[in-house]
Amino acid sequence: MQRIFSGIQPSGIPTLGNYLGALRNWAALQDGHECIYCVVDLHAITAFQDPKELALQTREMAATLLAIGIDPTKHIVFLQSGVRAHAQLAWIFNCVARLGWLNRMTQFKDKAGKDRENASSGLYVYPNLMAADILAYHATRVPVGDDQRQHLELANDIAQKFNHDYGVDFFPNIEPLIMGPAARVMSLRDGTKKMSKSDPSDQSRINLNDDADTIALKVRRAKTDPEPLPSGIDGLANRPEARNLVGIYAALTDATHEDVLREHGGKGFGDYKKVLADLLVEKLTPIAAETKRLLADPPYVDAVLRDGARRAAAIADPIVAKAEDLVGFLRV
Ligand code: AMP
Numbered sequence: 011m012q013r014i015f016s017g018i019q020p021s022g023i024p025t026l027g028n029y030l031g032a033l034r035n036w037a038a039l040q041d042g043h044e045c046i047y048c049v050v051d052l053h054a055i056t057a058f059q060d061p062k063e064l065a066l067q068t069r070e071m072a073a074t075l076l077a078i079g080i081d082p083t084k085h086i087v088f089l090q091s092g093v094r095a096h097a098q099l100a101w102i103f104n105c106v107a108r109l110g111w112l113n114r115m116t117q118f119k120d121k122a123g124k125d126r127e128n129a130s131s132g133l134y135v136y137p138n139l140m141a142a143d144i145l146a147y148h149a150t151r152v153p154v155g156d157d158q159r160q161h162l163e164l165a166n167d168i169a170q171k172f173n174h175d176y177g178v179d180f181f182p183n184i185e186p187l188i189m190g191p192a193a194r195v196m197s198l199r200d201g202t203k204k205m206s207k208s209d210p211s212d213q214s215r216i217n218l219n220d221d222a223d224t225i226a227l228k229v230r231r232a233k234t235d236p237e238p239l240p241s242g243i244d245g246l247a248n249r250p251e252a253r254n255l256v257g258i259y260a261a262l263t264d265a266t267h268e269d270v271l272r273e274h275g276g277k278g279f280g281d282y283k284k285v286l287a288d289l290l291v292e293k294l295t296p297i298a299a300e301t302k303r304l305l306a307d308p309p310y311v312d313a314v315l316r317d318g319a320r321r322a323a324a325i326a327d328p329i330v331a332k333a334e335d336l337v338g339f340l341r342v
């Protein structure tokens with residue numbers, strides 16, 4: 011059985027983009043894989059997080075993973091800071107990855123923005139920690155949204171360079187799983203920008219804890235163009251907002267862009283937004299309700315995470331210990 015690893019940052023409330031691009035695939039892949047899902051709090055602090063908020067959001071993210079149907083008895087759900095192997099292997103990878111490789115990372119450029127000198131050094135080496143997350147488990151398949159493709163290519167470069175430098179065949183090749191018609195969900199305010207938890211405008215995204223009225227309002231206010239929906243996919247060219255709203259519907263109904271246009275092509279956005287909002291409410295509000303139910307019992311969520319960390323460490327510790335031996339650290 012292939013081992014899956016993926017992670018999500020607790021740097022805010024999970025969005026529809028997280029759900030359609032990643033989380034829903036995490037749940038779907040449970041059958042037939044051994045899955046390890048991690049709330050990556052070490053990654054979250056690459057941008058400052060208020061400590062109290064971070065702790066609350068971390069538990070809320072974990073509860074959301076359980077609410078979407080991840081089974082912590084069959085698979086592993088845990089916090090990155092609770093398994094030391096991640097940071098230990100990341101240090102070794104800091105010494106394997108080349109500055110030139112990191113300089114090419116588009117996410118660093120986006121996140122650091124204009125004031126690069128003021129970005130944390132953690133943000134710069136973020137992809138090395140991500141490679142360590144995956145490779146500490148010898149995981150081979152990684153379900154993520156489209157924005158993580160470049161980081162996974164870097165992880166493979168790191169694995170290969172490690173194997174080459176130390177003359178071993180130790181770290182496996184990683185296969186990205188970038189799935190479905192919503193691998194890149196765009197902002198509701200700007201169809202050329204990714205929907206993000208950290209966007210300053212709450213109107214730009216749907217949060218998994220939004221209530222029915224909020225979802226309907228955000229969809230109603232979503233930016234569109236004046237044309238009706240086209241009847242074929244070619245009609246979505248140069249219409250990023252229309253393409254985004256069609257992709258969301260397609261993902262939620264396990265259909266393709268073409269299927270959605272066959273059903274709704276010709277509708278104006280007024281009508282289409284109503285059906286889309288109803289569908290979103292139907293699919294998302296049960297997740298919010300279940301998350302809330304779980305969060306009423308923090309000791310339960312924490313116990314799941316503690317058990318997950320113990321089981322994760324049992325896999326990662328021997329692999330990282332072996333990597334340390336290969337590097338030549340003396341065991342005394
Ligand atoms: P993050 O919120 O950056 O920790 O991302 C967690 C997961 O959600 C990653 O697999 C991302 O690729 C995915 N993701 C984040 N935003 C989007 C989006 N707008 N569309 C699709 N996937 C996304």
Ligand code: TRP
Pocket residue numbers: 015016017018019050053139140143144152153154158161
């Ligand atoms: N960098 C990923 C993101 O922001 C989160 C992440 C951290 C991750 N470690 C990972 C994803 C390991 C997949 C595998 O989306």
